[in-house]
Amino acid sequence: MTVRRRDAGRPRGAPVVDAVLAAVRAELAERGAEGLSVERVAARAEVNKTSVYRRWPTREALVVAAMEGLLDDLSTDPDHGDVRSDLLALVTPIAELAARPDGAALLRAAVAQGPGEVARLATRRLEAGVRPIPGLAARAAARGQWRPGVDPGQVVLVLVGAIMHRVLLEGADPTGAWLEGVVDLTVTGLLPRPGDD
Incomplete structure (x- = not known):
């Protein structure tokens, strides 16, 4: 046949x-x-x-x-009234994509092929996924949950970089309790400290 x-x-x-x-x-x-x-x-x-x-x-x-x-549906603008919940909601779709075999393979492809259209696309789409971070940071600062001088872009790099390290170098799942732990560490670093204005 x-x-x-x-x-x-x-x-x-x-x-x-x-x-x-x-x-x-x-x-x-x-x-x-x-x-x-x-x-x-x-x-x-x-x-x-x-x-x-x-x-x-x-x-x-x-x-x-x-x-x-695969990268079309990463964008979200969480507003739960709590910086930890908002950051977790922001990066969870990225971590869930990276945890999938096809998502991890595409991240590896972007890294393996070096500078080029694949890497540029991955960067653009990940940036779109975390585009709400300035608004999230401003709302958190108004609630007293974001220390003055903490760059939202650096927070994104810490979180997304940790996810990529977890998947690409460790070959481990970047979701669940592990992701919550990374967000908790990040929140600890961005909360106001005694003496901050």
């Missing part, structure tokens, strides 16, 4: 794109960016290799496209 390929005849478009990007994420999770093969992606997605190259002329373009879908 002959298997009908997803790109045989009409309609084309979304089903092919979805199949290919799912195949890219699976390949990245199994083999990493250095082992990504367009031939295997096409076979896994049951499409012709030319269908892949027509839409994504390079392996980097494939990785970027696969990453875009």
